[in-house]
Every structure is written in structure tokens, then in C-alpha cells.
Amino acid sequence: MTPVSSKQYADDVSLLMVLIDTNPLFWSSTTTPFSFSKFLSQVLSFLNSILLLNQLNQVVVIATGFNSCDYIYDSSLGHANQRAEALLQKLEEFVIKDEELNKEDSVDGIGSSLLSGSLSMALCYIQRVFRSGSLHPQPRILCLHGSQDGPGQYVAIMNSIFSAQRSMVPIDSCVIGSQHSAFLQQASYITGGVYLKPQQLDGMFQYLTTVFATDLHSRSFLQLPKPVGVDFRASCFCHKNTIDMGYICSVCLSIFCKHHKKCSTCG
Amino acid sequence: MPQVRIIAKNFMDMVASLPAIKLDRLYENAFICEAILRSLPPLAKKYVLQLLYIDAPVTASSLQEWVLVDGASKHRVAVDRLIQLRVFTETVDRKKEASYKLNSMFQMNLRKHIVHGGVLPREPMAANITVRLPSLEELDSYASQQWECFLLHLINSAEVEVTTKSISPSMMKVFQRGLLSQRDNEGPRLTESGFQFLLMDTNAQLWYIVREYISNSEDRGVDSADLISFLLELSFHVTGEAYNMNTLSDIQRTTVKDLADLGLIKLQQGRKDSWFIPTKLATNLSISLSDASSRKQGYVVVETNFRLYAYSTSKLHCEILRLFARVEYQLPNLIVGSITKENLYKAFSNGITADQASIILFLQQNAHPRVAERVPSVPENVTDQVRLWESDLNRVEMTPAHFFDDFPSRDVFEAACDFAREYSSLLWEDSKKMRLIVKTEIYAHMKDFLSHQK
Numbered sequence: 078m079t080p081v082s083s084k085q086y087a088d089d090v091s092l093l094m095v096l097i098d099t100n101p102l103f104w105s106s107t108t109t110p111f112s113f114s115k116f117l118s119q120v121l122s123f124l125n126s127i128l129l130l131n132q133l134n135q136v137v138v139i140a141t142g143f144n145s146c147d148y149i150y151d152s153s154l155g156h157a158n159q160r161a162e163a164l165l166q167k168l169e170e171f172v173i174k175d176e177e178l179n180k181e182d183s184v185d186g187i188g189s190s191l192l193s194g195s196l197s198m199a200l201c202y203i204q205r206v207f208r209s210g211s212l213h214p215q216p217r218i219l220c221l222h223g224s225q226d227g228p229g230q231y232v233a234i235m236n237s238i239f240s241a242q243r244s245m246v247p248i249d250s251c252v253i254g255s256q257h258s259a260f261l262q263q264a265s266y267i268t269g270g271v272y273l274k275p276q277q278l279d280g281m282f283q284y285l286t287t288v289f290a291t292d293l294h295s296r297s298f299l300q301l302p303k304p305v306g307v308d309f310r311a312s313c314f315c316h317k318n319t320i321d322m323g324y325i326c327s328v329c330l331s332i333f334c335k336h337h338k339k340c341s342t343c344g
Numbered sequence: 345m346p347q348v349r350i351i352a353k354n355f356m357d358m359v360a361s362l363p364a365i366k367l368d369r370l371y372e373n374a375f376i377c378e379a380i381l382r383s384l385p386p387l388a389k390k391y392v393l394q395l396l397y398i399d400a401p402v403t404a405s406s407l408q409e410w411v412l413v414d415g416a417s418k419h420r421v422a423v424d425r426l427i428q429l430r431v432f433t434e435t436v437d438r439k440k441e442a443s444y445k446l447n448s449m450f451q452m453n454l455r456k457h458i459v460h461g462g463v464l465p466r467e468p469m470a471a472n473i474t475v476r477l478p479s480l481e482e483l484d485s486y487a488s489q490q491w492e493c494f495l496l497h498l499i500n501s502a503e504v505e506v507t508t509k510s511i512s513p514s515m516m517k518v519f520q521r522g523l524l525s526q527r528d529n530e531g532p533r534l535t536e537s538g539f540q541f542l543l544m545d546t547n548a549q550l551w552y553i554v555r556e557y558i559s560n561s562e563d564r565g566v567d568s569a570d571l572i573s574f575l576l577e578l579s580f581h582v583t584g585e586a587y588n589m590n591t592l593s594d595i596q597r598t599t600v601k602d603l604a605d606l607g608l609i610k611l612q613q614g615r616k617d618s619w620f621i622p623t624k625l626a627t628n629l630s631i632s633l634s635d636a637s638s639r640k641q642g643y644v645v646v647e648t649n650f651r652l653y654a655y656s657t658s659k660l661h662c663e664i665l666r667l668f669a670r671v672e673y674q675l676p677n678l679i680v681g682s683i684t685k686e687n688l689y690k691a692f693s694n695g696i697t698a699d700q701a702s703i704i705l706f707l708q709q710n711a712h713p714r715v716a717e718r719v720p721s722v723p724e725n726v727t728d729q730v731r732l733w734e735s736d737l738n739r740v741e742m743t744p745a746h747f748f749d750d751f752p753s754r755d756v757f758e759a760a761c762d763f764a765r766e767y768s769s770l771l772w773e774d775s776k777k778m779r780l781i782v783k784t785e786i787y788a789h790m791k792d793f794l795s796h797q798k
Contacts (some may be wrong), residue, residue: 084792089389090388114483121461122458122459125457125459125461126393126396126458127384128363129378129381129454129457129458130381130382130393131382131389132382151424159461159463161461173391282397283394283397286393286394286396287394290390290393291390292386294386295386295387295390297412297414297415298387298411298412298414298415298418298419299387299390299410299411299412300410300411
């Protein structure tokens with residue numbers, strides 16, 4: 078006998094958390110192949126297409142700034158029309174606020190965005206959805222990231238990755254910068270998401286819809302990009318440098334680049 | 345029974361069965377494109393999205409390359425569905441290789457949607473014109489009340505003609521078609537599918553009625569494609585907002601009135617304008633049945649001693665229970681009855697079945713939350729007994745048949761037996777006395793065959 082309430086949501090209902098990199102240092106640098114506005118227009122179309130696919134789909138956008146991060150759009154709150162306007166307005170407010178924070182105290186990691194913060198925010202949101210009731214869409218996280226990794230965030234990011242893995246939330250990553258991101262490679266590898274560094278950024282929308290619009294149910298029978306190689310290097314806890322070889326505390330597994338007599342983490 | 349089972353599936357099956365010209369015309373409406381896209385299987389949605397900005401036809405083999413081996417069957421289902429709905433047009437070139445292209449109208453509408461975002465079909469009226477809008481709860485209760493009233497009407501008209509609420513008789517006739525049968529000297533009676541219908545859940549019932557309504561539209565001089573597009577458009581309105589009646593065409597206005605009778609829409613009259621407010625029933629219309637999030641709370645408790653307690657104030661629930669159980673007494677919020685052999689026999693003779701479709705499923709689906717948690721929500725001894733009582737009635741099976749004897753020779757008899765066996769219509773044979781019985785269907789063939797033998 079099957080219980081009546083066994084399955085009331087279709088397989089492809091998804092909750093997509095999109096993390097957008099708004100780091101001004103990245104977007105203003107000359108190596109960036111295309112402008113922020115062009116990028117945004119493609120992402121907006123992508124969000125529209127996700128919401129088009131199913132009336133129960135939900136999209137939440139989190140801006141990953143230089144000093145802070147914040148929710149800038151939640152499709153469950155607003156009306157269907159003026160989606161783009163609402164998002165852009167919130168985004169502008171966010172960017173201004175982010176810039177103000179910068180004047181007060183500058184962060185040591187130059188040129189990296191606060192990915193760990195936005196990942197944790199996304200996971201918090203997902204946890205809230207999980208707890209809201211037995212009926213919930215299938216969540217996944219998509220990182221649209223450009224700026225380079227900040228080794229200082231290593232521990233925080235790894236912690237978010239493991240908690241995503243525990244709650245079975247895949248982290249997809251689409252790297253728009255010129256270099257591969259070791260953090261995101263690991264994130265996608267560990268959580269079973271897709272890691273992609275598009276070759277031609279002009280066709281961003283096509284990449285997004287072809288690869289990242291795939292719901293979790295369909296992923297089991299579609300060809301998706303496979304990881305070529307994952308950079309598993311860790312950062313040391315003492316100087317936040319990325320290292321190939323180092324020392325590990327036998328008790329708490331903290332990583333150090335130099336030999337210490339006493340572990341600074343567990344003592 | 346089969347006709348009832350099919351309809352429970354999908355509205356889109358009906359759209360797919362429209363003639364090609366009408367279907368192409370439907371795609372001129374952006375909302376229909378959206379609704380159709382949402383109704384597709386997940387893989388098909390993906391294909392549409394991927395091909396949205398590709399203008400050249402894509403060969404079937406390259407489409408196939410996107411799929412892993414495990415997904416081949418899903419791939420075929422998706423592509424078939426797309427072709428059936430004419431979203432894909434298939435062309436076969438000289439080398440017998442098929443290639444697909446998106447329907448250009450469909451493609452254009454979706455592209456527009458993706459660039460501009462969703463739009464509402466019509467603007468809701470400003471709050472200062474409308475006097476007082478009902479709250480969402482009020483609207484919900486209005487919708488379910490109206491729907492119950494309609495169902496009560498259906499049951500009651502089978503017994504006595506009561507006109508409590510004004511449902512236009514012509515509409516009633518449309519809805520009752522297939523559910524009620526009229527004999528010459530008796531009043532109208534519920535047919536087999538009518539009984540099945542009453543035990544289905546609200547969403548399935550709604551589909552059935554809407555389907556009947558659409559298939560009847562041609563008789564009323566309304567184009568079915570127009571009606572479908574209006575109904576789908578309706579499902580994109582926002583529940584609880586008021587929309588001006590002036591924005592509708594004449595045909596749509598009459599449709600709106602019919603739908604108001606069913607509780608899909610609430611009509612309100614202001615000083616100058618009148619407006620309509622879609623209820624949840626209407627906005628859920630384009631959602632397929634699998635997503636039925638509108639499952640209602642159950643109210644029935646069945647005990648092992650065949651007693652049945654229904655915590656309900658609804659007259660409809662009482663009437664439904666009366667279809668297969670003896671209602672013993674009624675308290676303000678409680679109906680007490682028992683499942684008896686006599687009442688079940690009556691139900692079976694009306695065409696209600698014990699199993700999948702009807703009684704047991706109904707009891708399980710409407711189980712009171714307290715008992716719904718238990719693993720068999722209806723006690724096993726009750727379900728078993730109901731099934732046994734049903735099989736009691738089916739002990740003898742009747743098959744119309746013809747009897748042959750006096751065969752001239754054993755050869756002819758054997759040949760006749762083999763012939764009947766080929767059609768798998770041989771019911772009985774007695775080789776000693778050379779007699780056999782076959783089903784009526786092949787009587788004519790049998791006669792032909794025997795006359796050739798002589």
C-alpha cells in the first residue's frame with residue numbers, strides 16, 4: 078500500500094541559489110573579457126528561463142561582494158513582472174554599500190570575493206527551506222565566479238562544502254575568470270556538481286541553459302561536462318598560503334607550512 | 345470505467361489531440377506556449393531550452409548524443425511528445441536522417457518571455473475601484489462551497505429535481521452528459537462513470553468537467569481552441585485579484601459565467617464596473633495532476649467493526665458515503681454509518697468497484713489525519729471483506745456463445761475445433777459426442793468455415 082502523500086512534487090521542481098560575483102576589482106580589470114552589464118543581461122535571461130520551466134521553481138540570487146554579501150532577489154516574494162527591475166535596484170544598493178564598507182577597513186586578500194560568506198548564506202537559506210515542511214523543491218547552488226581564490230577563506234569554504242555535501246546539495250560552478258578556481262573545483266567535485274570554465278564567454282547564456290539549467294532528476298541521464306582535473310591543494314592555517322606539502326597536526330588535522338612545536342588550533 | 349481513468353491524466357493530452365491548424369494557432373498566444381512548456385516531461389523542457397536560440401534544424405543523432413545510454417527511453421518519450429504537440433517539426437532528408445526544428449511561433453514567444461520576463465495576462469484592477477475584495481480564505485471556501493453545490497446537484501438530480509442554486513440548466517446538461525443516464529419512464533440515474541466520478545478527488549473531477557465542457561463547446565458555437573486558450577490564460581491570473589470584465593470578449597464573458605457556477609471564478613458587481621476574481625481552482629488548472637498540492641484534509645475513520653465515522657458538516661460527504669454505506673445517524677459535525685453487505689451490493693450493482701478506482705481508495709484518501717498515519721489507514725479486515733463481497737458477485741461469468749453439434753465427420757469436427765482455437769474463441773468441446781461451443785463473435789466466421797468444409 079502506498080501512502081497517499083508519497084510524492085506530490087514533480088521530479089524537476091528546483092530551488093536554484095545563484096551566487097553572483099560582484100567584485101569591482103575583477104570586473105574593472107582589463108583581463109575581464111566582457112562587461113558586467115553584458116554578463117548581467119545573460120544571467121537575467123537565464124533566471125527567466127529557469128522560472129519559465131516550472132511554476133514551482135524558485136530562484137534566489139545572492140551577490141558576492143568584496144567585503145560583504147547579501148540576498149538581492151527571491152522569486153518567492155515578488156510578482157512575476159518587473160523581475161529584472163527589482164533585482165537591478167537591489168544590486169545597485171548592494172554595490173554601493175559594499176564599497177562603503179571598503180573605506181572603513183581594507184581586507185587583506187586583494188582581489189578575492191567573499192565566496193565563503195555567500196556559500197554559507199545559500200546553505201542557511203536551503204536549511205530553512207528543508208525545515209519549512211515535507212514539501213520542498215530540490216535545491217542546488219550555482220556559483221558564477223570570476224575573481225581569484227582568497228586562500229584566507231580556505232577553512233570557511235571547505236566547511237561550507239562539507240555541510241553542502243552532508244545535506245546533499247550539489248554546488249555547480251561556472252568560472253568566468255581567466256584562471257581555474259581550485260576552491261570551486263573541489264566544491265563541485267565533492268558535492269557532485271558540475272564545474273565548467275566556458276571557452277567563449279559571449280555564448281554564456283547557451284552554456285548556462287545547456288549545462289546549468291538541468292534539474293537534478295535529469296542529470297542522471299544527460300551528458301554533462303566531466304571534471305578534467307581537480308586542484309586539491311590546501312591552504313596553510315598559519316600564513317594562508319596555498320601549499321603542496323606541509324605539516325599536519327595529528328590531533329585536529331590542521332595544516333601548517335612550517336614545523337611548529339605546538340598546534341595553534343588545538344594547543 | 346476506462347473513460348474515467350484516462351481523463352485523470354492530463355489536460356495536455358487533450359491539447360495534443362487537436363488538429364494541426366488549431367494547434368498552430370494556439371501557439372500565437374504566449375501564455376499557451378508557457379503552459380505547454382511547463383507540462384512537458386523534464387527532458388523535453390531541456391531540449392526546448394537548448395534549441396531556443398538555434399535557428400537551423402538539429403539532426404536527431406546529435407540530439408541523441410546529449411543523452412546517456414540509460415536515458416534512451418526517456419529521450420524517446422520526450423521527443424515523441426514534442427512532435428505530438430507540434431513543438432518540434434520533423435524533417436527527413438534524403439539520407440533518411442531526421443532532424444528537428446522548433447515551431448517558429450513557439451520559439452519566438454518563448455524568446456520574448458526569456459528576455460522580458462513574465463507578464464500578467466491582464467492588469468488587476470486598482471484597489472480604489474473595487475469595493476471590498478474577499479480574502480484568500482473566503483475565496484477558497486467560496487470555491488469549495490460552489491463546487492460542492494455542483495456535486496450535490498449532480499447527486500440530487502438523480503433523485504429529485506432541486507434548484508437550490510442557479511446553475512443554468514443547459515450547462516447542467518453538458519456536465520451531466522456521460523454521468524447521468526435518462527430512461528424513458530424513470531428519472532435520471534447516475535451511470536457507472538458517474539459513481540466513479542463522485543469518488544475521485546477534486547482535481548480529477550475538475551479535469552473531467554473541463555474536458556466535457558471543452559468537447560461540447562463546438563455545439564454551443566464556441567471554437568474549442570479559443571476556449572482552451574482562455575482557460576489556460578486564466579490559470580496565469582493571480583488568485584484573489586480582481587480583473588475587469590470589460591477586458592473580455594463576449595464569448596469569454598459567457599464562459600466566465602459558466603465557470604463561476606463551478607466555483608472557478610467569483611463574480612462581483614461594483615457601482616459601475618463588474619469584475620471577476622479567479623479562485624484557486626482556476627489558477628491550478630494548468631498544473632498537472634502529479635503536482636496536486638491541494639490535497640484536502642481527510643475526515644473518515646473506519647473501525648475494525650465496520651463502523652464508519654465521518655467528521656464532516658458537508659451534506660455532500662454524507663451523500664457520497666450513502667453511495668456505499670448505511671448512514672445511521674447524523675450529528676452536527678459527525679456522520680456515523682456502517683459498511684454493510686446490502687449497501688455494498690447496491691453500490692456494486694451501480695457499477696462502483698471495490699478496489700483501485702473506488703471505495704477502498706476513497707476511504708484511504710479521505711482518511712482522518714489521526715488514522716492516516718497508521719500503516720493500513722483502513723483496517724485490513726474491512727478492505728478484505730469488501731473485496732470478498734465484490735468477488736461474491738462475480739462468481740459466474742457470462743459469455744454469449746453458440747453451440748454446434750451433428751458434425752458429419754471427425755475431421756470436420758477437429759478442423760472446426762482448430763479454427764475456433766485460432767481465434768481463441770473455443771469455450772468447450774466434447775470430442776466423444778462431437779459437440780463444441782464457441783463465442784458469439786466468431787459465429788459468422790464459423791459458419792463460413794463450415795460451409796466451405798462441406
